[in-house]
Amino acid sequence: MNKIARRMADIQPFHVMEILKRAHQLEAAGRDIIHLEVGEPDFPTPPTIVEAARDFLAGGHVHYTPALGLTALREAIARFYHDRFGADISPERIIVTPGASGALMLALAVTTDPGDEWLLPDPGYPSNRHLVRSFEGVARALPVDASTRFQPTPAQLADAWTARTRGLMVASPANPTGTLLTQAEIIALHEAVAARGGILIVDEIYQGLNYGVDASTALTSLEDVFVVNSFSKYFGMTGWRLGWVVAPQAYVRQIEKLAQHFFISPSTPAQHAALAAFTPATLEILEERRHAFAARRNTLLPALRELGFRFATEPQGAFYLYADISDLADNSETLARRLIEDAGVATTPGIDFGDNAPDRHLRIAYTTGEARLVEAAERIARVLRTG
Amino acid sequence: MNKIARRMADIQPFHVMEILKRAHQLEAAGRDIIHLEVGEPDFPTPPTIVEAARDFLAGGHVHYTPALGLTALREAIARFYHDRFGADISPERIIVTPGASGALMLALAVTTDPGDEWLLPDPGYPSNRHLVRSFEGVARALPVDASTRFQPTPAQLADAWTARTRGLMVASPANPTGTLLTQAEIIALHEAVAARGGILIVDEIYQGLNYGVDASTALTSLEDVFVVNSFSKYFGMTGWRLGWVVAPQAYVRQIEKLAQHFFISPSTPAQHAALAAFTPATLEILEERRHAFAARRNTLLPALRELGFRFATEPQGAFYLYADISDLADNSETLARRLIEDAGVATTPGIDFGDNAPDRHLRIAYTTGEARLVEAAERIARVLRTG
Ligand SMILES: Cc1ncc(COP(=O)(O)O)c(C=O)c1O
Ligand SMILES: Cc1ncc(COP(=O)(O)O)c(C=O)c1O
Numbered sequence: 001m002n003k004i005a006r007r008m009a010d011i012q013p014f015h016v017m018e019i020l021k022r023a024h025q026l027e028a029a030g031r032d033i034i035h036l037e038v039g040e041p042d043f044p045t046p047p048t049i050v051e052a053a054r055d056f057l058a059g060g061h062v063h064y065t066p067a068l069g070l071t072a073l074r075e076a077i078a079r080f081y082h083d084r085f086g087a088d089i090s091p092e093r094i095i096v097t098p099g100a101s102g103a104l105m106l107a108l109a110v111t112t113d114p115g116d117e118w119l120l121p122d123p124g125y126p127s128n129r130h131l132v133r134s135f136e137g138v139a140r141a142l143p144v145d146a147s148t149r150f151q152p153t154p155a156q157l158a159d160a161w162t163a164r165t166r167g168l169m170v171a172s173p174a175n176p177t178g179t180l181l182t183q184a185e186i187i188a189l190h191e192a193v194a195a196r197g198g199i200l201i202v203d204e205i206y207q208g209l210n211y212g213v214d215a216s217t218a219l220t221s222l223e224d225v226f227v228v229n230s231f232s233k234y235f236g237m238t239g240w241r242l243g244w245v246v247a248p249q250a251y252v253r254q255i256e257k258l259a260q261h262f263f264i265s266p267s268t269p270a271q272h273a274a275l276a277a278f279t280p281a282t283l284e285i286l287e288e289r290r291h292a293f294a295a296r297r298n299t300l301l302p303a304l305r306e307l308g309f310r311f312a313t314e315p316q317g318a319f320y321l322y323a324d325i326s327d328l329a330d331n332s333e334t335l336a337r338r339l340i341e342d343a344g345v346a347t348t349p350g351i352d353f354g355d356n357a358p359d360r361h362l363r364i365a366y367t368t369g370e371a372r373l374v375e376a377a378e379r380i381a382r383v384l385r386t387g
Numbered sequence: 388m389n390k391i392a393r394r395m396a397d398i399q400p401f402h403v404m405e406i407l408k409r410a411h412q413l414e415a416a417g418r419d420i421i422h423l424e425v426g427e428p429d430f431p432t433p434p435t436i437v438e439a440a441r442d443f444l445a446g447g448h449v450h451y452t453p454a455l456g457l458t459a460l461r462e463a464i465a466r467f468y469h470d471r472f473g474a475d476i477s478p479e480r481i482i483v484t485p486g487a488s489g490a491l492m493l494a495l496a497v498t499t500d501p502g503d504e505w506l507l508p509d510p511g512y513p514s515n516r517h518l519v520r521s522f523e524g525v526a527r528a529l530p531v532d533a534s535t536r537f538q539p540t541p542a543q544l545a546d547a548w549t550a551r552t553r554g555l556m557v558a559s560p561a562n563p564t565g566t567l568l569t570q571a572e573i574i575a576l577h578e579a580v581a582a583r584g585g586i587l588i589v590d591e592i593y594q595g596l597n598y599g600v601d602a603s604t605a606l607t608s609l610e611d612v613f614v615v616n617s618f619s620k621y622f623g624m625t626g627w628r629l630g631w632v633v634a635p636q637a638y639v640r641q642i643e644k645l646a647q648h649f650f651i652s653p654s655t656p657a658q659h660a661a662l663a664a665f666t667p668a669t670l671e672i673l674e675e676r677r678h679a680f681a682a683r684r685n686t687l688l689p690a691l692r693e694l695g696f697r698f699a700t701e702p703q704g705a706f707y708l709y710a711d712i713s714d715l716a717d718n719s720e721t722l723a724r725r726l727i728e729d730a731g732v733a734t735t736p737g738i739d740f741g742d743n744a745p746d747r748h749l750r751i752a753y754t755t756g757e758a759r760l761v762e763a764a765e766r767i768a769r770v771l772r773t774g
Contacts, residue, residue, distance in 0.1 A: 002635075002637050003553060003554075003584075003585075003586055004497065004498070004638070004641055005497055005498055005499050005503075005522075006500050007496070008641050008645075011644050011645060011648065012644065013643065013644045013647060014647050018531070018649075038688040040451055042451055044446070044447030044448050044449070045448075045449045047447060050444050050445070050447050050449075053656070054441050054444055054445070055445055057437050057440055057441055057444075058437070059431070060434060060437050060439070061425055061431050061432075062430030062432045062437075062624065062625070062626035062627055062662050063432070063625055063626045063769060064427055064626055065626065069649050098485055098628065098650065098654075099650070099651060101648070101649060101650055101651050101733055102650075105649060105708075109392065109394070109521055110391065110392055110395060110721050111390050111391070111392055112392050113392050113393050114501055116392075125604050126648075127647070127648040130644075130645075130648040131648055131649075134496055134645070134648070134649070135392075135521070135522070136501055136522075136523050137524075138749050140572060142409070166390060167390075197390075199390055211656060214746075226540055227727075236738075237449065238449070238450055238451045238651075238655075239449035239451055239452065239652070239653065239654070239655030239656070240449055240654065240656065241485070241628075241650070241651075241652070241653070241654045241655075250389050251391070252390075254395050256400065257395070257398050257399065257400045257515075257517075258395075258398065258521070259688070260401050260404075260487070260514070261398070261513075261517040261518055262488060262521070263485065263486070263488055263489075263628070264486060264488050264625075264628075265626070265628070266630075267626070267627065267628045267629070267654050267656075267657065268626030268627065269626070269627065269654075269656055270654065270656075271439070287589075321394075339704045341561065
């Protein structure tokens with residue numbers, strides 16, 4: 001027996017895992033590797049959140065919760081939208097999920113018929129196109145570049161739209177580019193999508209990780225939109241696997257059915273932990289971390305520019321720099337290989353993020369401390385000099 | 388905008404949620420409700436497991452793990468198969484997932500093309516047919532009854548198999564019937580499936596919850612089989628959301644790709660907790676609980692028989708009794724409604740489990756203490772007498 005579904009031929013692994021594997025080999029052999037490939041904060045989960053989980057666990061009663069999540073957590077998320085963004089969202093529309101990953105699965109599964117097309121900016125988060133494919137949709141790339149801050153435009157959407165297009169997925173701040181959409185841009189994209197009877201999914205997982213610009217949400221302006229978010233990044237809770245999606249009311253009951261079968265319920269300890277995520281004590285810690293990320297960015301970005309990495313647009317969010325490396329090498333995979341072997345610096349080549357000039361791009365994450373970033377730049381400089 | 392995918396028309400909610408909602412309403416109004424509808428142990432997670440999680444969390448470093456799970460946990464599961472069942476399974480084949488739910492999703496997504504048929508015993512666990520449908524497969528019911536202990540037979544499979552059939556899903560012990568397959572029966576089913584080039588998925592989530600018969604696994608006899616399991620039931624960890632699937636080696640790499648995109652990784656705290664699940668101290672607690680479940684079963688089963696509930700086959704596993712109520716009422720939903728309103732006893736009508744005589748059946752879970760079970764039987768008796 002060996003029956004692999006056809007979809008699997010189109011589903012790629014995270015290529016960065018090869019880099020990571022090599023990093024671990026080198027580390028096992030005693031080499032010091034600086035990890036600039038990792039897509040998660042190096043900070044521990046804030047102690048306030050950890051303690052909430054430990055207190056809850058002490059009771060031992062870790063049962064299933066409602067499929068849509070604890071009412072108290074859905075209300076806390078609604079309050080967060082109100083207090084931070086002035087957006088009034090009914091807790092009913094907030095569905096707690098196993099990470100933004102689970103949120104994206106639900107949003108796609110509930111809307112996508114076989115053959116339906118989704119427009120996705122390229123470069124973009126790799127899983128999106130594979131989730132579309134998993135539910136027998138068709139991912140259509142919208143190639144984006146520095147000229148539009150790596151974000152799609154209504155004109156581009158108008159060109160790419162077909163009778164089979166179901167909608168558009170965007171992220172702000174985006175992975176791998178760290179760029180944001182302005183509120184006006186989101187509204188314009190939504191208008192273009194809505195005019196065609198389509199659906200807009202906005203991935204706000206890096207919300208709160210923004211530098212020199214205010215955090216925002218599409219929900220202050222829009223109602224008929226899917227907004228995906230997560231406790232993974234800003235809240236420092238990757239391993240807990242908890243996120244959410246704010247859905248238009250008409251979809252909530254449908255999503256609930258799917259959530260029951262896909263997940264039964266989101267992690268109970270993670271939900272109790274997350275109840276502490278919006279407290280003033282936690283938010284204070286998170287803002288400190290945001291400042292630390294900003295400082296790292298302000299160190300690394302000019303240092304890399306100095307070395308010939310090009311950034312035609314300045315990333316203002318997430319914790320990624322998406323560098324054009326064409327002045328340094330012909331091929332980003334070759335360069336990434338050289339950087340890990342010769343400089344002991346791990347990075348993510350563009351290939352993970354799509355088909356749009358991946359050879360020319362490298363994603364560099366500042367998910368490690370400033371001293372190490374400085375050292376990484378020095379090591380890279382040495383390798384490029386001897387290149 | 389309002390684009391609901393066609394699959395959603397076929398995806399049913401857990402109907403028992405209506406009963407649960409009514410139970411909560413009655414409780415809010417001051418009524419005492421005995422919960423015999425709940426599909427999870429009432430016991431807390433064993434303290435040994437809870438403490439492992441709390442110790443891990445104290446460090447605060449709750450990051451993503453590899454998509455297939457922590458190596459140490461995969462090895463611990465392999466040792467468990469060796470020590471308890473004498474089955475030698477390579478840890479490489481063990482994929483840690485967000486519950487058996489996640490395991491079932493991966494097994495189906497990796498094997499099912501649109502239009503592919505899966506044979507599923509009816510009655511059976513409701514999510515199976517909805518997961519098949521979610522990936523555009525077609526669930527075909529194999530109606531089963533007490534004459535075969537609610538398990539399908541090779542002859543039945545031979546009749547139902549078509550050119551589009553991809554495989555067979557079974558569960559042992561099964562939900563809702565609590566019946567087991569013998570090792571000889573599993574082997575015969577596997578032979579019938581393999582002879583047709585199909586795939587066998589065996590759901591062993593209730594493994595270890597067996598009374599008067601030894602626990603077993605298909606893995607002692609079979610290699611080219613998907614075996615799904617979970618920390619939810621025997622290990623008392625429902626809310627942690629952690630399970631696993633043992634896949635044939637040829638599928639592991641394919642499943643890894645999907646797991647990356649669906650889940651990124653299983654819950655990190657849950658994985659560290661589960662490292663304590665196979666220790667002698669934990670297993671001792673779990674065996675005590677198994678004895679408690681056996682005692683409950685031995686109390687409830689004859690009490691219900693006395694009242695006219697019929698059990699043509701004795702359930703020997705899980706924590707469910709699947710009763711034929713045709714001597715008591717015309718319709719199990721009406722009876723369930725009467726039992727909750729008049730007796731304050733919540734049960735699950737057959738409709739959740741398929742289309743095979745659901746009106747005649749009620750699932751009664753002994754996931755509550757013996758004294759309450761006795762009281763439930765007394766209350767039911769009173770209501771039936773006044774009926
Ligand atoms: C843009 C984007 N969306 C979604 C996710 C999924 O994250 P999680 O499932 O941990 O919330 C990621 C993870 O890196 C991401 O970068
Ligand atoms: C037969 C069966 N399989 C799978 C599951 C899924 O359980 P979990 O995802 O908690 O492991 C259940 C839950 O009730 C079940 O009864």
